[in-house]
Amino acid sequence: MGEALRNMYTVAPKIEQPKNNTKKEIYPEVDALIAENPKLQEAVKLILEECDKYTVGHVFRTANISLTLSEYLGLDEKNQKIFLQAALLHDIGKTEDEINELIKKEGKPSEEEFEIIKKHVRGSVEYAKEIGMPVEVLQIIGAHHEENNGQSYPRNEKNRTLHDETLPERRSEPDEEIKKIIHAFAIIDAFDALSSERSYKKEFSDQDCKEKLVDKFPSEEDARIIDLLFYEK
Numbered sequence: 001m002g003e004a005l006r007n008m009y010t011v012a013p014k015i016e017q018p019k020n021n022t023k024k025e026i027y028p029e030v031d032a033l034i035a036e037n038p039k040l041q042e043a044v045k046l047i048l049e050e051c052d053k054y055t056v057g058h059v060f061r062t063a064n065i066s067l068t069l070s071e072y073l074g075l076d077e078k079n080q081k082i083f084l085q086a087a088l089l090h091d092i093g094k095t096e097d098e099i100n101e102l103i104k105k106e107g108k109p110s111e112e113e114f115e116i117i118k119k120h121v122r123g124s125v126e127y128a129k130e131i132g133m134p135v136e137v138l139q140i141i142g143a144h145h146e147e148n149n150g151q152s153y154p155r156n157e158k159n160r161t162l163h164d165e166t167l168p169e170r171r172s173e174p175d176e177e178i179k180k181i182i183h184a185f186a187i188i189d190a191f192d193a194l195s196s197e198r199s200y201k202k203e204f205s206d207q208d209c210k211e212k213l214v215d216k217f218p219s220e221e222d223a224r225i226i227d228l229l230f231y232e233k
């Protein structure tokens, strides 16, 4: 791996993820995955160089949590890799200039601005596709802002549907293991956003965070994943 990239983050042993941690720390397994693919290295470098502190921390934290959860979910090596690749790339669409500027702006985005920010999902799917990521990675990224309560995007439907002829990554129904990852990743993404402080909101307490997650993801299988996130060792 290029020294330049290695100097941009720290490889930390697996430790409890401190909430709202803006340090650029990743677990050794995530580092190893980046090291084996020059295109993924380039993507991580782009995120580190272009994104604001919160987004960089968020991407690294969600990758670390994905690794931890993939062990709880009993994923095989192939699916664990897919999970991590999706986590690292899920918000790369935010490096697109117009979106990036809005993300870096202080304060809560207006409704109009939020409509533009939403487009990062498409941008992330396209980037991942361009660098040759498997369709499963695109499926996970494409659904990372979908919830079951009808306040999500891009589909905004009650009971999210993962099959959609109009979206290239969703022309086929994901297999059961990938569905598990799609559910887990959408929850991890929301969990990290809720438990982080932003310029326009405080971080939520564990209890509030859990309540909000249960509201967004009310199904029984999602409840199991939410419990894993709040599991006390």
Ligand SMILES: [Fe+2]
Pocket: 090, 091, 120, 144, 145
């Ligand atoms: Fe996102």
Ligand SMILES: [Fe+2]
Pocket: 058, 090, 091, 189
């Ligand atoms: Fe995200």
